[in-house]
Amino acid sequence: MHEFPYGMFFGGVGLFLIGMMLMTDGLKAASGPTLVKFLEKTTNTRLKGFLSGFIATTILQSSAATTLLAIGFINAGILTFANSLWLLFGANVGTSMTGWFVALVGLKIKVEIFAMPMIGAGVFLQMFFKKKLGAFGGILAGFGILFLGLGFIQEAFSQASSLFDFTPLLNLGMWSTLAFLGVGLIITLLAQSSTVSTALILSLSATTDLPIISAAAAIIGANIGSTITAIYGAMGATANAKRAASAHILFNVTAGIVSFALLPFLVQFLDIFIEFFKMDSSDATKLALFHTLFNVLGVLLMIPLAKYIAQFLEKCFTKDDILIEKPKYLDNNLLSMPPLAIEALSKELDRFRDLLITSVRGFVSYLHEEGTILPKINKLDELGTSITDYINKMAKSTMAESIAEQLTECLRIRDQYSKSADYLKKLVSEHKELKKYDEAMDKQIYEFLHKIDILLEYIDTPIGSKPKNLSKRKLDEFDVDYGNFKQLLMKSTVVGTTSIKDMESITNLARSLRRMIYSFAKAQKITYHNLEENTK
Structure with missing residues (x-):
């Protein structure tokens, strides 16, 4: 040879x-x-x-x-x-x-x-x-x-x-x-x-x-x-x-x-x-x-x-652990093992929700100024895009039917969280600071915001854990409070203590916060099936 x-x-x-x-x-x-x-x-x-x-x-x-x-x-x-x-x-x-x-x-x-x-x-x-x-x-x-x-x-x-011939190396x-x-x-x-x-x-x-x-x-x-x-x-x-x-x-x-x-x-x-x-x-x-x-x-x-x-x-x-926009759990190497990839995806969605709720609370309580909130919201958009990309990559791999069903649920949950992020971004851009009204109206606004914060407690629960029961009854009670708040706002406008422009601004604020709560609630329902269908 x-x-x-x-x-x-x-x-x-x-x-x-x-x-x-x-x-x-x-x-x-x-x-x-x-x-x-x-x-x-x-x-x-x-x-x-x-x-x-x-x-x-x-x-x-x-x-x-x-x-x-x-x-x-x-x-x-x-x-x-x-x-x-x-x-x-x-x-x-x-x-x-x-x-x-x-x-x-x-x-x-x-x-x-x-x-x-x-x-x-x-x-x-x-x-x-x-x-x-x-x-x-x-x-x-x-x-x-x-x-x-x-x-x-x-x-x-x-x-x-x-x-x-190994002689050259051996010599x-x-x-x-x-x-x-x-x-x-x-x-x-x-x-x-x-x-x-x-x-x-x-x-x-x-x-x-x-x-x-x-x-x-x-x-x-x-x-x-x-x-x-x-x-x-x-x-x-x-x-x-x-x-x-x-x-x-x-x-x-x-x-x-x-x-x-x-x-x-x-x-x-x-x-x-x-x-x-x-x-x-x-x-x-x-x-x-x-x-x-x-x-x-x-x-x-x-x-x-x-x-x-x-x-x-x-x-x-x-440093990688504290960057908001960088996924903490999503790893392309896990894509070859769908059971681990779907678990990582669920954890990242938990993190996405937690960061979003923190930003919502910061906005509601006005702990953040414009220069602090807007960059975080933009970074949450980047994180949401990374999650979507990961879902798309997973969808291309072969997986068990049960994993495919979980992946579909994760996509729906991500969609609801993204809607909440969009509402928040709009609110931050429209309400850069809390305008002072008369004492009675300020009190009503703060009471409404406090009820939003209470509802967030029922949402802030990891996927896979037993949540507090954000039931239809609690949402119905919130809707009653929302309706009463709008009625008080209209009365305040009629008597001249609140301008029509301010009324529209406050109404848009309340409506967006309500929609945000319902997006969170729908995401929770997808996971736990403990919330009756509500399309309001």
Whole structure:
């Protein structure tokens, strides 16, 4: 063989990646809600969080998916950031299971024996069955395609084994090991997946004379390279996503530096361990074990440091948390997991409503001047636009019927809140300051505004919590008060104490506030179904 079979190699890598995507998507669809519930109940201690992260990543074959779960749980308040670290650390160890699959199955058995039947059966199930059985078909087909791709990669390396000359790198002396670390890092940057690069390194080691210590250095480089992917994924993301990505980076860089410094001793330990437990002594098995050892060492290093890392990261990216116009919970990375995305959307709608109510109260009590209120209202418009964009992105993804129904409700709720924001913006522009009238009229205005503030108490309740009962009776009582207020205003105009212009201004104020209350009430009704239809 005089040239490298590029077509076979890149085709194999492509199949491997497609297989991973199919398998992960199928696992999310088949076990997603169950896995989410499992993690909700098993992440309240460091050990449970670690084991949960390990199990979730072993099932999903994607530490990125587990990281998304962690971000979703932090945003929802299910998981503290400190506890989420152990979920992330467990996910790192879970990624090493792919190496074991490759070493013990992919490189030992003729993949054609089971890959083709798995692909055929998987596609059949996906085509003719829905829900979990169809999702299981995706898992089967994904596994088959993954190992088929691995077979092509192995065959490409095997056919061109004579072309691989590592002498130039091996002759670099003390820099040789560092050079192989760089090779692993570059492979991960190109493949955008440490799982793929690990599979490539294991296949290369199994089919060439690559020394085990050099391959182990490449494994370290592959793990450090995965931090670049984490940085890329955190760009423009929420503060919690940036903190999770930072934790991933700190873990891999710390584990990488220590493992690289101890590399000769760790490689010797592999031989002792394998001999003691009578394990297969192939280089692929040693590298799979090294990958696991690398991550376990990282966890051991994190035990005394995790508390301080959590405290440090919680102080980082705080600016993102206080920007009104920037979504706090919406994260594009969560779109691949609709149950988490819809929960984040609900939390953001809660925040949108809370900011809006705060602004309404500020206007009603005249705690804000024009220069303070108007910028906030404009920023609320930006936040509302971001929420709408996120809903549109979610609508393009595949989701369960129940999630689609929740998404429709969220869109309707967002519409009502936007109406309230429009009313408020108009009021702020028309009533830049509270004009003084006669004592009796001022008293009536303040009493009406006080009743508005009381009704806001019944609205200021998070989505998913049991609200105070903003019943039709309370709205009817408010309508009576509204009618009485207008009657008093007209009488004041008739007797000449209030001008017609002032009467129109005050009436418009009261009408807009009433419409605002009804928009809030309709949004609450959509969520809780505790308010009878009222279209006044």
